[in-house]
Amino acid sequence: MKRISHFLCVLVVLLLGVSCKKYLDVAPDNTGTLEYAFRNRNEAENYLFTCYATLQQFADATTNAGFTTSSEIIYPNNLTKHPIDETGFNLLRGTQNSNNPGLNYWDGENSGKAIFRSIRRCNTMLENIDKPVDLSFGEKKRWIAEVKFLKAYYHFYLARLYGPIPLIKTNLDITASTDEIKVKRAPIDSTFNYIVQLLDEAAPDLPPVIDNQAQELGRITKTIALSVKAEVLMTAASPLFNGNPDFVSTKNKDGQPLFSATYDPAKWVRAAAACKEAIEVCEANGLKLYSFIPPASITVLPDSLRTVLTLQNAVTEKWDLNSELIWALNPTFGWQGYATPRLTQKGVVNIFSNPSTFAVPLSTQELFYSDKGVPINEDKTFDYAGRYSIKTGDEASRFYIAKNYSTVKEHFNREPRFYASLGFDGGIWYGNGKLNLTDMYHVEARGIESFAGPKDINTLNITGYWPKKLAHYQSVYDDGFQTIQYHLPLIRLAGLYLLYAEALNEVNGPSAEAYTYIDKVRTRAGLPGVVAAWTDYSKNPGKVGTKDGLRQIIHQERRLELVFEGQAGWDLRRWKELQSVLSLPMQGWNVYESDAANYYQPHTIFTAIFGLRNYLWPIKDNSLIVNGNLVQNPYW
Structure with a gap:
């Protein structure tokens, strides 16, 4: 019988909206409802699953900007029937706007993308976790750690899209004034530091791996938290957010700069250390590069x-x-x-x-x-x-x-x-x-x-x-x-290896250690080592020995190893390379032609529309009107 975990079943119920516990959807300042939600361990566990619910909605690839705007996959926009949400794919055709932003995760209350509401739920959980008297100390520590991770990841998801965001560290009191409710955006460095702080607080109290996979597969582990921390710090160190001259004039209305004007090489050092720690913990807990083991139905396999x-x-x-x-x-x-x-x-x-x-x-x-x-x-x-x-x-x-x-x-x-x-x-x-x-x-x-x-x-x-x-x-x-x-x-271990190689190269340039982690991935892919390949076969054999050259190699290696996995869209943004990639027309073959000579002629399908402003999502115009302390992202 196929095993479906209790955890997954509860999430499915929540995502489909068929739960009879309507209190889970009401505002957390309803005191009577909160007393019921945290009256015992079982009710509190249900509330924990609501904190996970938005996370599971991120599994929809068609609403993931890293998947739909990477240029790896394009989707026809002239169908007479529309079986999927094409909004994300159409963004490459220039449909993004600030009046009604596509893939709006800032205030998407009615579209399943309400990340700030999910952060509020996490805060509610943390503020009420002491109420269930039958909750054991060990479980309480783990649940707190899980919710801190979720809170960190929701902030990170918003930061990758919007850059500086309001940091919702605690829920506002019901008596909060209008001015208190109108929160402003935190500088990007403060945003990333807060996310890392939450991950550091969460990691020690999370299990290294899930032992009871039938019941708990999908819950957060220490290996996940440390790997996400590595991704967060790599994002913070990358050109989009590390001294990006295109954003330096963006300030809050009180004059507070939202982006640093100065490149900080120490961010790469910090990122490299986080990558190494994540790799060591993953490997210590048995993770290794996958190798296919044929089932009994395959008797011969070259x-x-x-x-x-x-x-x-x-x-x-x-x-x-x-x-x-x-x-x-x-x-x-x-x-x-x-x-x-x-x-x-x-x-x-x-x-x-x-x-x-x-x-x-x-x-x-x-x-x-x-x-x-x-x-x-x-x-x-x-x-x-x-x-x-x-x-x-x-x-x-x-x-x-x-x-x-x-x-x-x-x-x-x-x-x-x-x-x-x-x-x-x-x-x-x-x-x-x-x-x-x-x-x-x-x-x-x-x-x-x-x-x-x-x-x-x-x-x-x-x-x-x-x-x-x-x-x-x-x-x-x-x-x-x-x-x-x-x-x-x-996150796969191969991707983590390439993140570490990238960080090492940014810190010290080409090194034996950087080559080693690139070659772990290349060897599994049936390729010669990176130095040998460029030395023996490249028209530019010296490329692999320079910092700029190895950077290009690592970037391409990540794009190839992780192709179609929803990673390239985020990588190309943090590298500030997506504009260059999308400057090439989206082409295919002449698919209606039957003759090979006529079929194999490059045919332009559309030319992507992508400028500097598209590296960050626009905040909806109406949100700026409702909250006068918010400022719009650059160039929108």
Whole structure:
């Protein structure tokens, strides 16, 4: 029988809004309600779960700015039917505004994005935790630590979007004056310091890992808290918030600067120490890079496909079996059918479960390395100029590309993460019910109307690439229907390794230790070490030995290792690189063409609209009117 934890069940009830305990949704200043909510341990535990509730809503990838605005995946905006919330994807098309901001987490009371309300609930929990007389001392300490973590993370989520935010350290009293209610924004350094303070207070009283996974998987641990602390300090140290000249004129109405005008290298030192501590605690508690172990149903598996499945399953493996998964959210990833191509005519029957509309642009495809472990435009052995010519699948590439199938030349001789992450015309799609090496599916994307009907824009992948990494290899959308559920990672050990390498490089430049942590990730991905790869194959072999060069390498390494996991959108923002990335048009192939020569012509789908102001979200105009002490973000 499939085990579903008590914790998850309570969260589902809360998220669906079917609880009979209506008091959980009323304002915390209702004294009678609060006395009931904390009258005993069981009622207090229910209130603890309300503090977790907003966190679980972050699992919706379509409302995650790190997922929708990264340029890794684009979504058609001309559908006659709209099965998903397209707001986040459309932000790249210039729809963001201050009158009605898209993905409004500042005051989204009616959209499930009310983060400040969630912070208020956390404060209420902390202020009333002493009331249940039957709550043990040990549980009380743990619950306090969990709520402090949640409070910190909610502040962090807002800070990544808006920069300086009001710090809601305690709930206001019911007798608070109008002036007290009109809180102002705290400077960005104060914001990050407060978040770290809460995480430092929480970590010692959290369990290192969850022992009783059947009952408690999804609750916060020490490894999670320390890993989030590393991410917070890396964000604080990065160019967006560390002496960013674009924001220096932003001040509160009393003249208080909200951003520091001075770059502080000590922030990187602090971030490096936090990354190292998180790694040491994770490894001490048994976390390690994931490696695929074939089930009994797979009797023969070549090394190439084993590596592909290792890289895929590092994301899609069950939480309790994934040795490198530090943190995920309880709701499972609900978009596998959007990431899966229609492999045969039978797949058309599953039009609602397999819409196939998450499209990967050419810019993301061409980001992946060659099989030599360097960018394809730097690899002196890769025919970059001739990459759009046509080549036929052969014996040597048969586990990546269908034999005798004509596809574009740049699909050959790429790194294993390319084949683990992308579905493409001619590409092998191992799984989907077929595990026999002599009878594997491959994608046929040309002339897509043959499967979907003439130019059926409700089922069209508009680029010809799918984010294969987001689909479990055992999920079936063709002959029958079976979805293998998984939890999209928020933090994996591989990502933490690359954060540490990034921080080390910013502190001291290239070093043996930085190379070591990069190579841990590259070795698992089937690539040579970073120094050897650049020395032997790059047109710019000295790049790996300079601070600026290694920074570029690490940034690309993170984008490749964590592609489609909702990380790149946040990374590109904190690096101040998203504007440059989005300066390239969003392109795909001519997907309606059946002939290879006509299909493989880059086709511009749209040009993204992104300026300096888009690095931070606008605060809704009406919120500035209601609270006269708030100031708008720069350039809005």
